[in-house]
Amino acid sequence: MIVLWVLLGLVVLLLLYGVLTYNRLVLLRVRTENAWSQIDVQLKRRYDLIPNLLETVKGYAAHERELFEEVARARSVAQAASGVQAQADAENQLTRTLGRLIAVAENYPQLKASENFLALQEELTGTEDKIAFSRQFYNDTVQKLNTLIQRFPASIIAGLGHFTPREFFEIEEPAARGPVSVGF
Amino acid sequence: MVVVALAFFAGLGFLFSYLILRNGLVGLVIALAIYVPYSFYSYRYGDRIVLRVSGARPVTHEQEPRLHNIVEGLAIAGGVPKPAVYVVPERAPNAFATGPDPEHSSIAVTQGLLDTMDRVELEGVIGHEMSHIRDRDILLGTVVATLVGSVVLISEFMLRWFFWGGMFGGRSRDNEGGGGGFAVLAVLGIVLAILAPLFAQLIRLAMSRRREYLADAEGVLLTRYPPGLTAALKKIAADTTPMRSANNATAHLWLNQPSRVPGESNHWWESLFSTHPPIQDRIRVLEEM
Numbered sequence: 208m209i210v211l212w213v214l215l216g217l218v219v220l221l222l223l224y225g226v227l228t229y230n231r232l233v234l235l236r237v238r239t240e241n242a243w244s245q246i247d248v249q250l251k252r253r254y255d256l257i258p259n260l261l262e263t264v265k266g267y268a269a270h271e272r273e274l275f276e277e278v279a280r281a282r283s284v285a286q287a288a289s290g291v292q293a294q295a296d297a298e299n300q301l302t303r304t305l306g307r308l309i310a311v312a313e314n315y316p317q318l319k320a321s322e323n324f325l326a327l328q329e330e331l332t333g334t335e336d337k338i339a340f341s342r343q344f345y346n347d348t349v350q351k352l353n354t355l356i357q358r359f360p361a362s363i364i365a366g367l368g369h370f371t372p373r374e375f376f377e378i379e380e381p382a383a384r385g386p387v388s389v390g391f
Numbered sequence: 392m393v394v395v396a397l398a399f400f401a402g403l404g405f406l407f408s409y410l411i412l413r414n415g416l417v418g419l420v421i422a423l424a425i426y427v428p429y430s431f432y433s434y435r436y437g438d439r440i441v442l443r444v445s446g447a448r449p450v451t452h453e454q455e456p457r458l459h460n461i462v463e464g465l466a467i468a469g470g471v472p473k474p475a476v477y478v479v480p481e482r483a484p485n486a487f488a489t490g491p492d493p494e495h496s497s498i499a500v501t502q503g504l505l506d507t508m509d510r511v512e513l514e515g516v517i518g519h520e521m522s523h524i525r526d527r528d529i530l531l532g533t534v535v536a537t538l539v540g541s542v543v544l545i546s547e548f549m550l551r552w553f554f555w556g557g558m559f560g561g562r563s564r565d566n567e568g569g570g571g572g573f574a575v576l577a578v579l580g581i582v583l584a585i586l587a588p589l590f591a592q593l594i595r596l597a598m599s600r601r602r603e604y605l606a607d608a609e610g611v612l613l614t615r616y617p618p619g620l621t622a623a624l625k626k627i628a629a630d631t632t633p634m635r636s637a638n639n640a641t642a643h644l645w646l647n648q649p650s651r652v653p654g655e656s657n658h659w660w661e662s663l664f665s666t667h668p669p670i671q672d673r674i675r676v677l678e679e680m
Contacts, residue, residue, distance in 0.1 A: 245467055329457055332510070340467045341468075
């Protein structure tokens with residue numbers, strides 16, 4: 208009789224563990240999806256800012272045409288990209304060209320002093336920070352989800368519920384990539 | 392910590408009411424009857440009172456784009472809704488967060504903070520405040536503060552009762568019996584009534600200081616850039632502008648303890664009674680990360 212009760216207790220505990228783990232997995236999956244759409248929101252905000260920014264810079268630095276075209280091209284490539292990796296690559300390219308545009312603007316004192324440009328620059332910086340922060344939150348959440356999916360015994364529940372690991376949104380940090388040459 | 396404080400409070404109510412009514416349970420009920428509505432009220436409406444007392448004004452995105460962008464960015468980083476943004480017209484650089492839960496929270500910074508900090512420093516400060524919001528430190532602070540308030544209230548009542556009861560109605564109770572044991576308890580009660588508010592304060596302050604270190608660490612985890620907050624704290628430490636709206640009731644909320652007098656001295660016993668750890672210690676801990 209006692210053995211029966213112990214067995215019953217064990218089954219209840221196992222079920223409880225299963226339910227709790229499953230709910231945690233669902234929570235993390237939903238949070239991952241929310242985080243991903245948050246990145247999307249911020250990326251769209253940046254696309255919307257670019258035409259305004261180009262218009263303003265054109266007014267003061269008309270002959271930087273090549274750079275304008277490059278920015279516009281990078282923007283449309285990024286807008287059309289799909290899939291985590293392709294999107295990340297396209298966004299990195301866009302960030303780089305935008306960085307060059309701002310750097311070039313530094314050469315035009317009148318442009319630098321214009322209130323419109325300063326406001327747009329603040330919005331661009333703010334939006335790029337938000338892209339970085341939303342990516343950070345996405346990656347943190349993905350890491351939690353992936354760890355839980357792969358760790359035993361939660362992995363059993365994850366397998367039963369068809370939870371699959373997510374892809375990280377990689378950022379490109381030129382200094383951190385490739386072999387580092389060290390001189391002595 | 393909260394459990395210890397609550398147990399302490401319940402025990403106090405029990406002892407005092409045993410001394411007065413010879414029935415501990417009644418006191419416990421009375422103590423809870425005072426504490427629960429009191430703390431619920433300050434939990435629900437405390438943020439509005441705090442914002443009003445400090446003279447904070449809401450600002451729009453157009454008025455303060457940088458501040459709004461940073462607050463929104465760090466809310467995204469922390470996975471919480473964006474708090475309401477306020478500016479306090481004070482020259483001393485400082486900031487605080489308030490609100491019962493992350494869904495109804497506010498962040499207020501002084502004009503001085505906006506004027507003296509660059510982007511990364513401001514990010515460090517807001518990261519610290521965002522961590523208070525994520526950890527529900529404001530709720531914790533409110534619960535403990537009202538607990539302390541109740542202890543003070545009850546102890547005050549107790550002392551008065553001893554005083555007047557001793558002068559007029561004391562005799563009949565002594566005759567009921569109990570004798571020596573009761574006298575010992577009564578002395579203990581008086582001593583406790585005097586010391587309890589002090590202990591309660593010390594517990595509150597110790598807890599407040601711990602939460603500051605935690606918010607520093609977690610804020611840096613959000614910004615991923617410790618030098619930002621370090622630089623901000625250094626600027627605040629170097630600033631000697633006194634704060635007009637500084638008072639003891641709201642001191643624990645601010646990023647750094649606001650001072651009325653510039654250049655205050657730092658004795659060891661002062662650190663026992665402060666809501667924040669010494670700013671130099673906070674900088675040192677951050678630099679070791």
